[in-house]
Amino acid sequence: MIQKPKGTYDVNGEKGRKILYLEKLLAALMENYHYQYVRTPLFESSELFHRGVGETTDIVSKETYDFIDRGNRNMTLRPEGTAGVVRSYIENKMYGDVIQPVKTWYYGPMYRYERPQSGRFREFYQFGVEVFGTNDPLMDAEVISIPVNFYRLLGLKGIKVNINSLGDQESRLRYREALMDYFKPHLDSLCNDCKERFLKNPLRILDCKVDSEKEIMKHAPKMQDYLNEESKQHFEKVKEYLEAMQIEYTVNPNLVRGLDYYTYTVFEVEASVEGFGSQNVLCGGGRYNNLVETIGGPSTPGVGFAMGMERLLTALEFENINSVEENVLDAYIVPLSEEVKKEAISLTNALRLSGFTAEIDTMNRSMKSNFKTSERMHARYVILIGEDEVKSNILTVKENQTKEEYKVALADIIDFLDQTFIHDECDCEDCDGTCHHEK
RNA sequence: GCGGUAUUGGUGAAGUGGUUAACACGGCUGACUGUGACUCAGUUAUGCAUCGGUUCGAAUCCGAUAUACCGCCCCA
Numbered sequence: 001m002i003q004k005p006k007g008t009y010d011v012n013g014e015k016g017r018k019i020l021y022l023e024k025l026l027a028a029l030m031e032n033y034h035y036q037y038v039r040t041p042l043f044e045s046s047e048l049f050h051r052g053v054g055e056t057t058d059i060v061s062k063e064t065y066d067f068i069d070r071g072n073r074n075m076t077l078r079p080e081g082t083a084g085v086v087r088s089y090i091e092n093k094m095y096g097d098v099i100q101p102v103k104t105w106y107y108g109p110m111y112r113y114e115r116p117q118s119g120r121f122r123e124f125y126q127f128g129v130e131v132f133g134t135n136d137p138l139m140d141a142e143v144i145s146i147p148v149n150f151y152r153l154l155g156l157k158g159i160k161v162n163i164n165s166l167g168d169q170e171s172r173l174r175y176r177e178a179l180m181d182y183f184k185p186h187l188d189s190l191c192n193d194c195k196e197r198f199l200k201n202p203l204r205i206l207d208c209k210v211d212s213e214k215e216i217m218k219h220a221p222k223m224q225d226y227l228n229e230e231s232k233q234h235f236e237k238v239k240e241y242l243e244a245m246q247i248e249y250t251v252n253p254n255l256v257r258g259l260d261y262y263t264y265t266v267f268e269v270e271a272s273v274e275g276f277g278s279q280n281v282l283c284g285g286g287r288y289n290n291l292v293e294t295i296g297g298p299s300t301p302g303v304g305f306a307m308g309m310e311r312l313l314t315a316l317e318f319e320n321i322n323s324v325e326e327n328v329l330d331a332y333i334v335p336l337s338e339e340v341k342k343e344a345i346s347l348t349n350a351l352r353l354s355g356f357t358a359e360i361d362t363m364n365r366s367m368k369s370n371f372k373t374s375e376r377m378h379a380r381y382v383i384l385i386g387e388d389e390v391k392s393n394i395l396t397v398k399e400n401q402t403k404e405e406y407k408v409a410l411a412d413i414i415d416f417l418d419q420t421f422i423h424d425e426c427d428c429e430d431c432d433g434t435c436h437h438e439k
Numbered sequence: 440g441c442g443g444u445a446u447u448g449g450u451g452a453a454g455u456g457g458u459u460a461a462c463a464c465g466g467c468u469g470a471c472u473g474u475g476a477c478u479c480a481g482u483u484a485u486g487c488a489u490c491g492g493u494u495c496g497a498a499u500c501c502g503a504u505a506u507a508c509c510g511c512c513c514c515a
Contacts, residue, residue, distance in 0.1 A: 001488085003506060058513045062440075080515085110515085115440085117509065126515060193512065204513095258514060268515095283515065308515030336473060369467080371475035386473060398474075405474085 007114065007122025014324075018313065021324045026107065026127055029150055033142075035103040035129060040084035042109065043067075046074040052083030052295050054260030056200050063112040065122075077111035081128045081306055082261075082288070083295070089132055090297035101133035119279035119311045128285075128306035132292065135301040137234050140265040140287055141241035143303050147269045147283045148247050155321050158272030161247060163238070164255040165265055166203075166223065167231035169290055172263065175226035176202055186216050203256040223253050231264060238265050261288040265303070273318045282315060283307030330356040330417055332379035334370045336386035344385045347395075347413070354414050375400060381417070 004010060011019060030037070046066055053060045065077035078084050085106055089095070094102045107127045114120060129146055131139055144161060151159045166172050179202045187195060191210040198205060206220065227235070242249050249267075257266045266286035273280055285305020292300040316322075331351055335344035344360055351358040359377060361370055374382045384396040393410045408416045 003488090006506065063513080112514080114513080115511095116507080117511095120514075124515075128515095196512085209511095279515090281515065306515060311515060334473095366468085366472090367474055368471085369475090375475075382474090384473070388473085396473085400475090403475075 005122070007116040007120075009121060009123075015313075017324050017327065018316075019309070022309065022312070023107065025153065026105075026150065029146070029153070030105045030129075033103070033146060035105045038085055038088060038104045038106050039108070040081075040088045040106065041078075042111075043075045043077050044084055044087065046076040048083050048087055048295070049076050049079060052086060052261065052291065053080060057258055057260060059112060059258070063114055065111045065113055079112045080110055080259075081106050081108070081126055082130060082259075082291070082304060085128075085130045085304075086132075086292055086295050086297070086302070089130075089300075090292065090295060095133065095292075095298055095300055101131050101139065103129075103131045105129045119308070119314055121310060125309040126306045127309060128304060130302060130304035132300050132302045135234075135289065137237035137265075138241050140234075140238045140303050141245065141247075143285065143305055144238075144242060144249075144267050144269075145245050145247060147305060147307055151269070151271075151282070154316065154323060156271060156315065156319060160270040160272065161242075161249040161267060162252040162255050162270065163242075163249050163265060163267040164223065164252055165227060165231060165235035165238075166256065166262055166286075167227040168263055171227050171231050175221065175223055178221045178226060179203065179205070182221055183216070189214070189216060201256075201258070204258070206254040206256060234264055257284060257286060261291040261294070262286040263289045267305070269307075271315045271319075273315050279311050279314065282311055326378060328357065329359055329374075329377045329379040331358045331381045331383050332370075332374035332377060333358060333360040333383045333385065334367070334374075335361065336367075336384060340385050340387065340390050343390050347383070347385065347410070351414070351417070356414075356417055383413075 027037070046064070049060050049064065055061060059079045064079055067075050067077075069075050085104060089102065089104075105128065108125065109123050110126050111123055114122060116122060129143055131143060144163070148159065148161060167175070180198070183190070183198060183202065183205060187198060190198070190205065191208065193210070194205050194208050197208070206217070208217075224232075239249070239251075255266055255268060257268070264287040266284075268281050268284040270280045271282050283305055284307075285303070287301070287303040289301040290299075291302055292298065331348075333344050333348050333351075335341045348358045348360040359374075359379065361373070363373075365373060371382065379400055382398045382400060384398070386396075389395050395408050395410055395413055397406045397408050397413075397416065398404070399406070406416070
């Protein structure tokens with residue numbers, strides 16, 4: 001049997017409904033925030049990611065899906081969304097758009113050649129936001145508010161916002177040097193991973209799980225001491241604006257994030273699912289004021305974030321949040337013989353056009369199994385069509401919940417399905433006030 | 440890139456070298472040819488992830504591969 005490629009997954013059934021629901025909710029939220037939808041190619045020149053994301057990151061150095069196309073071009077399946085959106089911003093000269101800042105959102109699959117594990121796939125979906133053209137700390141706060149509000153809307157509890165500031169490029173470089181000077185004589189006492197980090201990305205030593213409790217860590221130079229005045233003020237404003245939106249946050253001086261392009265604000269939003277581990281980080285992002293220029297555009301500040309849909313879905317499952325309403329079927333139509341099939345399909349079609357969900361038996365099921373099937377599909381009504389019904393133009397309609405049977409003229413069926421008799425009570429069991437009984 | 444565990448019908452699974460792969464749920468058909476429950480009777484894996492090996496004999500032992508799940512690294 002041919003299996004799906006490692007680290008991929010199929011979507012079907014209930015999961016499909018959940019995903020569509022989340023996508024709809026996200027699109028509506030972005031409408032409220034007044035962001036525009038952008039879509040960029042799934043593959044780009046490999047060079048874009050090398051320049052944009054950074055050579056030293058694992059994402060680019062060992063996790064990309066690369067291929068050479070038939071025209072001998074080096075291509076890479078996008079491992080993240082930002083680089084492509086920035087490329088598109090520059091190529092479409094959006095820095096010249098009449099409305100500034102340019103606020104965009106995207107959604108789609110990303111590809112990383114990783115070992116699959118809990119909440120991590122080789123093909124995974126990210127929703128993200130990128131805003132170009134303003135350095136106002138208010139924009140940092142607005143971007144942070146998007147995932148927070150989204151999780152609020154979904155009813156996800158225990159959301160934690162971690163923020164930090166890396167300062168401008170100059171501050172960041174000075175701090176990096178200070179860290180290297182500090183750790184260099186103590187390298188032997190650090191774990192093997194940290195020795196690696198020392199060479200590749202010294203800032204990451206700070207959030208090492210193994211060494212975090214050691215004395216050396218506690219006395220390491222602090223980022224805050226290396227921020228210049230402007231960077232400090234920017235960070236202060238971001239915090240004030242978050243408070244104005246009643247968004248609680250924790251300043252985590254060890255939060256550095258993996259991608260090379262961040263400057264000033266960086267943040268992560270965490271869920272608090274027990275035993276969820278690193279999966280608890282539902283989204284992350286920050287400001288990247290040099291990225292547009294690095295990729296070849298005019299010097300333009302930017303800020304954004306990305307969130308993984310798979311983790312969100314798992315977190316919602318863990319928290320038992322099921323916001324999707326049950327799939328209901330208004331009518332299940334049963335043709336009782338080959339001769340009346342045309343009338344049955346005609347009715348089905350008419351109902352569908354009128355906005356009802358309608359299903360018709362295409363398995364030539366027995367009467368018994370049709371009723372069973374209709375129950376499984378959560379059909380409210382079963383409509384039987386046989387010789388008698390066709391001759392008389394009076395349909396036999398059975399209500400699944402009450403097992404009550406009605407005779408309804410063909411001409412009145414839409415009205416019948418439309419109306420709900422609101423009443424105080426009736427004789428049927430479990431009456432929910434929408435059955436067709438008299439008071 | 441490194442490590443751990445697993446893989447038997449549509450589903451949950453039993454089976455740890457010996458004929459026919461247990462049991463349960465679900466599905467389908469019929470008793471009941473225009474009415475759903477229940478009951479009863481049938482039926483539902485020529486096969487135990489794949490390939491190779493050991494053996495008179497393998498779902499069971501060995502090896503490789505694939506995939507899944509869980510960690511590390513890294514990240515969303």
